[in-house]
Amino acid sequence: MYNFKKIEKKWQEYWSDNKTFEVKNKGDKPYYILVEFPYPSGAGLHVGHVRSYTAQDVRARMMRMQGYNVLYPMGYDAFGAPAEEYAIKTHQHPKNVVRDNIKVFGNQMRSLGFSFDWSREFSTTDPEYYKWTQWQFIQFFKHGLAYKDVTKVNWCPKCKMVLSNEDAQGGVCERCGTTVTQREKSQWMLKMASYSEDLLKGLDDTNFAPRIKLGQINWIGKSTGVEMDVNIVGGGKFSIFTTCIETVYGITFFVIAPDGKLIKELMPRVKNKEEVLSYIKETSLKSNMDRTELNKGKSGVLVEGIKAINPINGEEVPIFLGDFVLGDYGTGAVMAVPAHDQRDYEYANAHGLPIVQVIEGDISNSAFEKQDYLGKGIKLINSSEFTGMTVEEAKEAITNKLESAGIARRVNNYKMRDWVFGRQRFWGEPIPMIYCDKCGWQPVPDTDLPVMLPDVTEYEPTDTGESPLAKIDSFVNCKCPKCGGDAKRETDTMPQWAGSSWYFLRFMDPHNKDIFASMDSMKYWNKVDWYNGGMEHTARHLLYARFWVQFLFNIGLVPNKEMIWTRVSHGMILGSDGEKMSKSKGNVINPDDMVSEYGADSLRVYEMFIGDYTKDASWSENGLKGCFKFLNRVWNLQDKLNNDSGFSSNLENIIHKTIKKVTNDINNMSYNTAISSLMILLNEMDKFDSITRDDYRLLLQLLNPFAPHITEELNEKCKLGELFTNSVWPSYDESKTEDSELEIGVQINGKLRSTIKIKKDEDKSVVEKIALDDEKVKKNILDKEIIKVIVVPNRIVNIVVK
């Protein structure tokens, strides 16, 4: 058993002392490899971190040997509630908690031999860093993309803070799982919705994995339709949005949002004010969950005294208030066509409203909806001059008619909303804004940045929905930067996603004091070439980061509209029981324990070998032991070294094959099969009594990105050549990867009956003859008639007989 403890420590110190992995912003072939920086929690590094960090480390180490100037940085995303909560519990400032956790994380990552450029390390909580986060927020403000508005926001009663839609997916708090409630609150918002189309189009300039692109497309949620004006009997009008204008003759009522602006405007004319007002109030108390999951009962109330006119046929129809219509999507009003929309169908039945069919189909039990009729040549009925047209023709014709009458427009709507940017917590970047009664909101002048968090001991969150900073007078009271009068600071802080929206830019130029990163540095690295992160960040971090970057690009501060090229995501490592690792289940594996028992190299190799990198995998300590055994066999192979040079002739073929396989597999993230081909190579070498130094060095070099310590040690110990960190990645000779003699299968009627040996690229007729001469084949076709013989060169022979 080799002494991995001693060896791993030795090489980690060597790399650190020699600054082996520090890179300059110059040189040919820049390549930027990034992995999501961790949140330094008290739990320490997770084996899941080890998986993705190793995968990217393998890529980085191989590409350095291929001559690339590789930037592989690491830092910490350390603002946020967990550190704050722990600090409150232990009565200290969160910055101390973060400092201690970062130390632990750093040591853990160093113990795994990751080739990070530690000279570029920072934390989002460093004042020198969050100064620029604040500065960039001010740019959003100056360009009209940050605004404060009273909106209904998601509120987590347990965390006592506002959540963005992205943080409240599924109606529960992302962090603690508590059901989210709704609150009216004055909030800083970023106009992300205005970037919907750009964020959608920008995906074309990226190489994100398909499932990631799709996740973003779904989240942005574009729908194309028609916005149509609807007149109200007795004056006034409103607009509705629909994707099914072809059903316009089937309108039997309209529904408007109880939380929208329209009902407020109509209020003076409403006859049943009390009923309407109480419904509005009722709705405002409901969480999104209540309005959706729990309450599909189609609640609603007729707005009495107001009728709408269907613009296509002049019919007067009633207006309802219904909480399934959302005030902040589309126009906050919909046309209801119960015959062709299931939701409207149920609503009509619940409220005794008429149903008018306008498209051929069965509506006796449910609505005949667009997924039932689109693309099938189905025709319209009861639709005046459009009767008889297919739905596709009618869609176009009706839109044209309404458009030329000036009462409708083709529009797109997006599900994605503006980004709720304020958090009522202490441990975040203070939003650098000052409110002056005379001058309104004013940004903090650049020279006063960063706005630092005060050194206080009391900062518990409040039930009022106000930030704990609001209670600290010395923080709140300040002077207006414009008029110099008394003013108050904004006391909300930024969401955790703020700092991570641009950290990859800072890594390109981490020590810059004049700007968040210089244009020259960013132009040198150009983009993040390969970014790895969790699938759960698809609709949040990755989208926020793209929005942030697109904005910076639009104001000329970054060189590309998309700063991330390839984005991939890893699968989770589950406990050995197949469940997500958690303290309560007691199935958590601490990487430190594994490193001390089997060594970092074994853990790295195992996590790469565990299975398809993009899929979840269950932990197995036996699997890890197998990889430990593999490395020990590699270690013991040194006893077989002879003094010959060059590759052993009987190994040359497999060596070239393995170079090809490992190189391609690393490029394609097929790390598990790269390891398996290295195991095969070892098995081959082990069959011989002796191997050459070049054979051995080659094996070690291909293994080096995965197991950097043991390979570097053996390379030095056996004096095989220069350090792998200074070496060139081996190339393969295609002709030497091919076998001159092949064994191929012979099938009879598609069933394998024999195998034959042939020369590579042998003439078809010769192969056919060999196959037919084969004893087993002869036996099988004795009394049968040969219909046809199919020879696929170098692959297979299939004999069809009767």
Next chain:
RNA sequence: GCCUGAGUGGCGGAAUAGGUAGACGCACAGGACUUAAAAUCCUGCGAGAUUCAACCCUCGUGUCGGUUCAAGUCCGACCUUAGGCACCA
């Protein structure tokens, strides 16, 4: 309900373009070494039938069909399962 994936031995998982299914590893069994154990090494290892034994044979990649000389792979329908979205008009 909609949108994605995924279903292959006891287990994790392999299998460019349809072309010898089960690579590699784990577990397990037998053997060698050892006083013994661990470690290490060797052999076997999808299921079934048959045989002294071997060969051979039959079945086999979620289910049912289809295309093809040939299907884990392509097409159609379905089942199971994981994840995402969900009264988004």
